[in-house]
Amino acid sequence: MPHITANRSDLLHYLPVTICLCLFFALTSCEKPQEKIQLEELTIAEIHRAFQAGNYTSEDLVNAYLEQIEMLEPRLNAITVLNPAAVEEARNLDKEFRQTGKLRPLHGIPVIVKDNINTAGILTTGGSRALENFAPSEDAPIIQKLKDAGAIVLAKSNMAEWAFSPRHSESTTFGTTHNPYDTAHVPAGSSGGTAAAIAANMGTVGLGTDTGNSIRGPSSHCSLVGFRTTLGLTSRSGIIPLYLRNDVVGPMCRTVEDATRVMQVMTGYDPADPITKYSEGRTQTDYLRYLDKDGLKNKRIGVLRILSDNDPDPEISALFNQAVSDLAGQGATIIDPLNIPDFNALRQNQWCSVFQQDVEEFLATYVKSDSVQTIEDIIRIGTNSEFALQRLQNSLDFVGRYSDAIDAPCGDAYSDSLRIAFRNAIEGVMDSLQLDVIVYPSWNNPAALINDFQEGYRGDNSQIISPHTGQPAFTVPMGFTSAGLPAGIQFLGRMYSEPVLIQMTYAYEQATLHRKPPKL
Incomplete structure (x- = not known):
């Protein structure tokens, strides 16, 4: 599958062409939009009702989000690369719906994915120069689950380099992401690109990863719902690790209901991630209830x-x-x-780092490049961030718990x-x-x-x-x-108390309705 280069100027160069092609195909298809899609605060349930009513198609929806991205970028600097196959994937899902009359759980839903999660044929850089040309051959298992549920990876989102910073989202390749509520402020890190994009209605739902803060912090700073689920509920294989013993992937959405819909299709055992063994018998098939x-x-x-x-x-x-x-x-x-x-x-x-071991295992398993095999290779290739460089160098000298006084092994x-x-x-x-x-x-x-x-x-x-x-x-x-x-x-x-958390956060959300979109 081809991919758009990670160079920012090239990305912006290709956007208008993408929009024109998408509009051409929309106008020449048999399913013409009956109304202009109002993207602001659009939910999965609303989209599916519109599909069923024939108001618009997934292809129309993807085109509308591409227009929104073109309008807002690079002001927010939230998006790193588009999925060049998104329109085609949407068209295929529309065809499936016409033939079957059935919608999968996330049928035709555009997703913004953090740039440390493997997406087949689409750049996965971890915000680093060392991986700026890495396009995985296979999806991470959670991405495959989302696709099986009918979701479309619309774009990848900017992040703190190697997910190092909870403070803001700045990568060597794409620069700093801005908070859509006030662009002079950070959206927090490291999943700030996803947070800014979803808050600004550039996609329906988003994915982030959380080692200590990085789903919940950016969600909080961007008026979103962020789920850090129980460690072991979802797979982390095919995701660039930070501290694997802490890492969790989860939804970042505008509503509790949408976050629940995304979470529900992601749960379950993955033999490539042994920690998910603990979730067997503790997951549920219907969290929406x-x-x-x-x-x-x-x-x-x-x-x-x-x-x-x-x-x-x-x-x-x-x-x-x-x-x-x-x-x-x-x-x-x-x-x-x-x-x-x-x-x-x-x-x-509590903090315990084996970053070098985890990252080098990821490089060997997925990247398979002779020029990028070690942390030393990453340092040699370089970074624009002194903060990231310091963290990389520290990982060579330090392994284990952040205290010399404690001899307990990392687990x-x-x-x-x-x-x-x-x-x-x-x-x-x-x-x-x-x-x-x-x-x-x-x-x-x-x-x-x-x-x-x-x-x-x-x-x-x-x-x-x-x-x-x-x-x-x-x-x-x-x-x-x-x-x-x-x-x-x-x-x-x-x-594993996700059912209780869904109950309570949903009730609080519905009673207060604090979420409102940024005035961009």
């Missing part, structure tokens, strides 16, 4: 003030306190504050004694108080200014618990600051 507007009634929620009260921005603090009141107003019992014994001690020494949430102890402490308190979830702000501060890379990065709560314990954590919009910057509230559950 938990979309309950009354899902907060009789639920018990603990408020983790040790996080929410850690030097918060006053406006974020006010939004969070209002969110807690709203949860109570929807029938939940609030335990405030929630105290977890030895929390600060347990959270220490995942099912085998690492420190991670298990941290999770047991949290879930033990949840059990003793019969809590369904714990809540705290996803960030205690609004999105930083792009030019304030160091000092502006404050208040990231996503890194502290779930990446280490393996627990699922979902972020949902909780409003905006007076400057119009989004904020999110995070719901932390027990292992």
